[in-house]
Amino acid sequence: MSILINKDSKVITQGITGKTGQFHTRMCRDYANGKEAFVAGVNPKRAGEDFEGVPIYASVKDAKEQTGANVSVIYVPPAGAADAIWEAVDADLDLVICITEGIPVRDMLAVRNRMRQENKKTLLLGPNCPGLITPDELKIGIMPAHICKKGRIGVVSRSGTLTYEAVAQLTELGLGQSSAVGIGGDPINGLKHIDILKMFNDDPETDAVVMIGEIGGPDEVNAAEWAKDNMSKPVVGFIAGVTAPPGKRMGHAGALISGGADTADAKLEIMEACGIRTTRNPSEMGKLLKSVL
Template structure:
């Protein structure tokens, strides 16, 4: 059992023939059960060809029909990435993971609206995210596989590098991860902290969770308020950007303090008030989690 993906997941790579798509499909395929999980690629101009034995199809729908693919990962450049997401949604896949950074906000607004208007059951992770991993089973995305270890700690994060930092600390403490999920740092994205917390809360193989956020937007506060009344498992938190000045975008497109409640200090305060133990030091995420187990 895991959340979102496992060793039986079948993945189609959109953008498999580009340099980035090739590199990360290769590394993901080499991890754990990846050889059996990565079953298709998509490029309308190269249908009928293959990438190192992975067949390439003209469309996501064709790939799904031929291989049973139920998850897509997208390495398409920003200008075409929203169209790639929509193609996967129209094919009615279970999950679409968009790694692409720099997609115009207007494109994502349109995608979210269209998904809602058709009542799409497809889940979207990202864009501008590192992907997700269920250790020793499957990784989909750009995270380094070797730092992960199978265990019972769930990790959800807006920041890619801080995901890896939390993973490495938890691995070093001998705890390991059930799944680690990078939700991405764009202002308009798919799955939020609250969505992933609900999944971890319901997952019998997850005993505790680290939630990593950053300045900008209401997502961490919404998740904390939900967790206060619903979370049955220990939850600790870290918010990046304690020293960030208001009005200045820091790193991610979504990391912009626009009001009083989306500073790091304000979020940490609300999280603590909701019973979530927090730290302002990213090097303490693992030990903080261990202290509440």
């Protein structure tokens, strides 16, 4: 059991003919069950062609009808990425993963509002995220696969590089991952920490979770408060940005301290109060997790 994706997922790459789309589709196909899983690409101008044996269709709807795909990954440049998300949502896929960074906030606002108004079933991961991996089954996105190892620890993170850091530490300690999920650092995104925690809590093959957050926004606090009352498995946490000055944006578009509870210190305090063990040192995430098992 894994969350969101497994070896039987069928994946479309939107933006498969661009440099980034080509490179990462190739990397994902080379990992575990990727060759079977990546069934289609989408580029309206290149329909009827193929990319290394993967057929290219004019639209997500066409690709889904022809291949039975249920997941899409997006490497479309920022100006067209929100439209690409909507196209996948409108085709009623189960999951859309948007890797693109730099989508205008206004575009994302419009997509999110439309998803809500039309009550769409599609789950959105990202944008501005590294994707996700279920070790030995499937990787979708840009995570390095060689650091992963099959196991029973869930990882959820707003930061791409810190996802890899946590995964590498767990692997080094001999603890593998059930799934590792990067939710992305934009202010308006799809799945939040709380959604992924719920999935890990319900997954019989996940024993504990590493939750990595950043300054800015209420997401980590909401997840911690939910975990306090509902989570049956241990969670450990890290918040990036302890030294960040208020009002300064740190790397991610969503990492901006605006109110008192947005700071790393405030988030760490609330997480601790909710029973989540935390560390202020990112190199200790794996050891901390091991200590609560």
